[in-house]
Amino acid sequence: MTNTEYGHLLSNFEYLKFIGIQNHxxxxxxxxxxxxxxxxxxxxxxxxxxxxxxxxNIIKATVIVGGFPHFKGLDDFDFQENINKDQIIDFITHRFIHENRNIAFMGSSGAGKTHLAASNGILFAKKQESHTTLNVTHLSLN
Incomplete structure (x- = not known):
C-alpha cells in the first residue's frame, strides 16, 4: 500500500466517522x-x-443522560462485613425486576448506598434498560 493509498483510506475513515477503525x-x-x-x-x-x-460511546452517553453521580461499578465497592455480598451480587442479575420487586439500600451515611444504587443503574444503562433511582427525599415528596 502506498502512502497516497493509506492517506486516502484514513481520509475515508474520517469522512465516514469510523473512529474505532481509524484509531486502530x-x-x-x-x-x-x-x-x-x-x-x-x-x-x-x-x-x-x-x-x-x-x-x-452508546453506553457512555446513556450513563451521562442517566445523571449518575459517578461511573463506579461493583468492582470499586468496598464490601464491609455487615453487607451481604451475595445479596448485592444477586441484585446485579436484575432478577428482582422479573419478579416485579423493588430494592432499597438502607444504612448510615457513608455505607455505600449511593454507590450501590448508581452501580446497579449503570448496569441497566449499559443494557439500555429503564429504571428509576429515588432517594428518601424524593419518596417523601411523592
Missing amino acids: TEETIDFVNNFRYTDVQGLIKMTDYEEWYREA
Missing part, C-alpha cells in the same frame, strides 16, 4: 502482516474495533 488502522495492518491474516480477517478485526468503539 496501523495496529490492524501490522497484525494482518505479522500473523499472515487474510484481508477478510483484517476487515473483521477493523469492524470489531468500530463496533466496540460505538458500543462504548
Whole structure:
C-alpha cells in the first residue's frame, strides 16, 4: 500500500466517522502482516474495533443522560462485613425486576448506598434498560 493509498483510506475513515477503525488502522495492518491474516480477517478485526468503539460511546452517553453521580461499578465497592455480598451480587442479575420487586439500600451515611444504587443503574444503562433511582427525599415528596 502506498502512502497516497493509506492517506486516502484514513481520509475515508474520517469522512465516514469510523473512529474505532481509524484509531486502530496501523495496529490492524501490522497484525494482518505479522500473523499472515487474510484481508477478510483484517476487515473483521477493523469492524470489531468500530463496533466496540460505538458500543462504548452508546453506553457512555446513556450513563451521562442517566445523571449518575459517578461511573463506579461493583468492582470499586468496598464490601464491609455487615453487607451481604451475595445479596448485592444477586441484585446485579436484575432478577428482582422479573419478579416485579423493588430494592432499597438502607444504612448510615457513608455505607455505600449511593454507590450501590448508581452501580446497579449503570448496569441497566449499559443494557439500555429503564429504571428509576429515588432517594428518601424524593419518596417523601411523592
